[in-house]
Amino acid sequence: MIPKTLTLDDFKHTTDPDWCPGCGDFAVLNALKHALVKLDRPPHQVQVVSGIGCSSNLPGFIRSYGFHSIHGRSLPIAMGIKLANPELTVVAAGGDGDGYGIGCGHWIHSCRRNVDFTYIIMDNQIYGLTTGQTSPTSFLDFATKSTPGGNKEAPLNPVGLALMAGAPFVARGFSGEVKHLASLIEAAISHPGFAMVDIFSPCVTYNKVNTYPYFKGRVKKLEEEGHDTKDFKAALAAAQSWSDERIPIGVLYDRPRTTYDSTDPGVQQGPLVGRDLSMDSQQGEEFLKELA
Ligand SMILES: Cc1ncc(C[n+]2csc(CCOP(=O)(O)OP(=O)(O)O)c2C)c(N)n1
Numbered sequence: 001m002i003p004k005t006l007t008l009d010d011f012k013h014t015t016d017p018d019w020c021p022g023c024g025d026f027a028v029l030n031a032l033k034h035a036l037v038k039l040d041r042p043p044h045q046v047q048v049v050s051g052i053g054c055s056s057n058l059p060g061f062i063r064s065y066g067f068h069s070i071h072g073r074s075l076p077i078a079m080g081i082k083l084a085n086p087e088l089t090v091v092a093a094g095g096d097g098d099g100y101g102i103g104c105g106h107w108i109h110s111c112r113r114n115v116d117f118t119y120i121i122m123d124n125q126i127y128g129l130t131t132g133q134t135s136p137t138s139f140l141d142f143a144t145k146s147t148p149g150g151n152k153e154a155p156l157n158p159v160g161l162a163l164m165a166g167a168p169f170v171a172r173g174f175s176g177e178v179k180h181l182a183s184l185i186e187a188a189i190s191h192p193g194f195a196m197v198d199i200f201s202p203c204v205t206y207n208k209v210n211t212y213p214y215f216k217g218r219v220k221k222l223e224e225e226g227h228d229t230k231d232f233k234a235a236l237a238a239a240q241s242w243s244d245e246r247i248p249i250g251v252l253y254d255r256p257r258t259t260y261d262s263t264d265p266g267v268q269q270g271p272l273v274g275r276d277l278s279m280d281s282q283q284g285e286e287f288l289k290e291l292a
């Protein structure tokens, strides 16, 4: 039989996205599908996991395995799935509130733990689903529903923090550059280890500051500047660069290192999905005794 070539239609879900017209998340979904087609990963080998938010609704709009979990908790679930079934391509997806706010601890520890999965963050610098409150990446002085007098907290730097926390792959993309974004997601999935892609994905309804035109005039592709993705200091410099003239996008850092998956003794005994986890009656009785 001639092997089937995947197309975008293979990932088309029966449910269409209900995002606001123009939301940046459409481009992210599109780019993810393009990357999976390019990498020839069929839907039954792909697991998408999310938290809660407009962006976190993404698993409901792509034909693959999906897990729409709870706010800020997509990463431990993604990790568990990958460790239990390494054959799956695991992609966690969500927003800046989900990942950098309530889920911040999981994110930082994912960077250092280095389990082999991809994390894409639709960073719109606002809480979209809950109708427009400040997020950890909202600009200083940004007036929102939760900070009508202007945001008094300095935004965090997601790519800089990820680098310092030990993430072996860090990239930044923009929903207004779908082809480029697809290439970043493709590189992230291909990377053997934890790979993070922070994406400027404008919320056209609640963020009137970080808009498509705002980014369009500022983003500059690192690969066009001869950036060395193996150079940690150059990656940090790119992470710290944000001005009216230049906000770098592209792969900031890509340097594989030993993964948790390849060293954890439990995982080395073979994938959990392939093991016989049943108990015979004697084991069952002993187990019940332990609980008594
Ligand atoms: C434990 C918990 N706290 C708060 C909420 C309310 N809540 C739902 S989504 C969200 C933030 C959404 O923002 P973000 O993650 O940036 O996603 P977006 O909607 O912008 O895509 C919040 C605070 C919740 N669902 N669960």
Ligand code: SF4
Residues within 6 Å of the ligand: 018, 019, 020, 022, 023, 024, 025, 054, 055, 124, 128, 129, 202, 203, 204, 205, 206
């Ligand atoms: S509220 Fe914002 S983030 Fe949510 S779907 Fe609409 S444009 Fe997208």
